[in-house]
Amino acid sequence: MWKGVYPAVTTKFKPDGSLDHDEMARSFSLQLDAGCDGLIVCGSLGEGPMLSHAERIEVLDVALAVAGTKPVLMTVADASTQASCSLARAAQKSGAAGLMVVPSMVYHTDERETVATLKAVAAAGDLPVMIYSNRLAYRVDVTHSMLETLAGDDHFVAIKESSDDIRRTTEILNAFGERYDVLTGVDNLAFEALTVGAHGWVAGLCCAFPAETVAIYKLVKAGRYDEALVIYRWFRPLLDLDVSTYLVQNIKLVEAIAADSNDRVRMPRMAHEGERRSQIESLVKRSLDTRPALPSDLHLL
Template sequence: MAVADWRGVFPAVTSKFTDDDRLDIAEMERCFALQLEAGVHGLIVCGSLGEASTLDASEKIEVLKTAIRVATGRVPVLCTVVEGSTRRAAALAEAAATAGAAGLMVLPGVPYRSDRRETLAHYRAVAKAAGLPVMIYNNPVSYGVDITPEMLGELAADPLFVAVKESSDDVRRVTKIINACGDRYRIFSGVDNLALESLALGAHGWVAGLVCAFPAETVAIYELAVAGRIAEAAAIYRWYQPLLDLDVSAKLVQNIKLVEALVIGSNDRCRAPRLPLAGEERAAVEAVVKRALATRPALAAPRLAARA
């Protein structure tokens, strides 16, 4: 297995649906292509933002194959594995490998809140089933399972575990992971409105959400940060902050799909029980987007660093 040196902006892309609740392959192809045109460094499909809990296993593989087809080998495409049983997770991981995924982003076996021993066993089983590089997704805020730096140290013996999406909502975790594991893992910020802080502390990338509507700005922040041009990155990031806050919400899917509809001409259809935003919630997001578009910064050099 080739060593996966993932870094940069990896959009957690949305899944698109037709008005009769089927996968909208053409719209996903268009939206994924916009990400690649802006210079993102990877794609992650079928995560929380991709409404994984509502997708059938066959639909997940179809979304994955769509992203792989659009990427044409230019960037790695990761499939998210989030299943309620290790057995189903391993089966999806194996299917993703067969379909051509470059790697996996793996969650614990939610909604069950596994203990330390169970969590480690789950990750090892899923990685073994696929034989692909794995990004470990840590989000104790949403899923109640904390994959601590010490646990990452235990998993480090297996070379399949290459990266961590850190979404504990505590930027101090970046430093704690580095102190515990050195340079063993590529660390990705998984919280949109903590991304620049994480990059400044040594994170290697950003699993982003609002990037679905604003890919150029997201890539620019990352590339300015890795170039050491923090003040310039911060100027864009401060403009971006009200939008990034929309990712930190129980309705992040509806929020971000509405932003996509307003900014890139997509649609905000979700799979039930989610419904598009309405009333005051919709008006609030529309107001944030209107202000952002009115003050959108000029990006003089959208490609500031070579793709890793």
């Protein structure tokens, strides 16, 4: 159902902290025009937990307005299952194509609680669900046995695999075949995951460099690994910025430089300054200076 490149888009703010609908529409359109297969809104990159439910639906509506026939997924990530169910229902009402669901944000659920929460949110939204498994950031691991239990529920169609263990992709595919679409959620493991069979890439630095992200995916799927690897090796220092406590500030700063956007964030996050900002600015400028040419036949893949 969800194969290809799905950027986890950033949420844009005006100087007064309110949502910047126009800049979001422009940024989201850049992703789609570059060949991305859909959008995922209000995740960690989209600062979802820092937004009210009403604001999250606003962001969703902006994405839906520019996405046309391409799917837009709402990230559901709240402290309580009750709140997650409420957001899932609101997203379904607004026209989301699906949900990307984080089992628990604050309390670290056990296996029984994780499965029950995912099932409750899926039932509330009555939409296809991508399970977001990220044991590092959220300390809740959606394990093989949980996927086995959830396989009997048709709402669950995909998994964003962010365990940071590249073996997981093969293990899921070996165990479940094509039951779940497996999308890698770790930017600097994307080439590795795609080459062992991942169906897609939930991408972060794609927000600033969508054409390169799409090129890597298309070339891998066409079996043109050497060409994909040249781009990936160039991209790797930037992709490393996705694996950080400061991933939101990192990627928004890259967007500000490479995509003519801005790096406004919502507190408690604060935009980079000083040495950290200078390091990222230097990295982006070096990357732009050495940006590889993309194959001319990508549009045919």
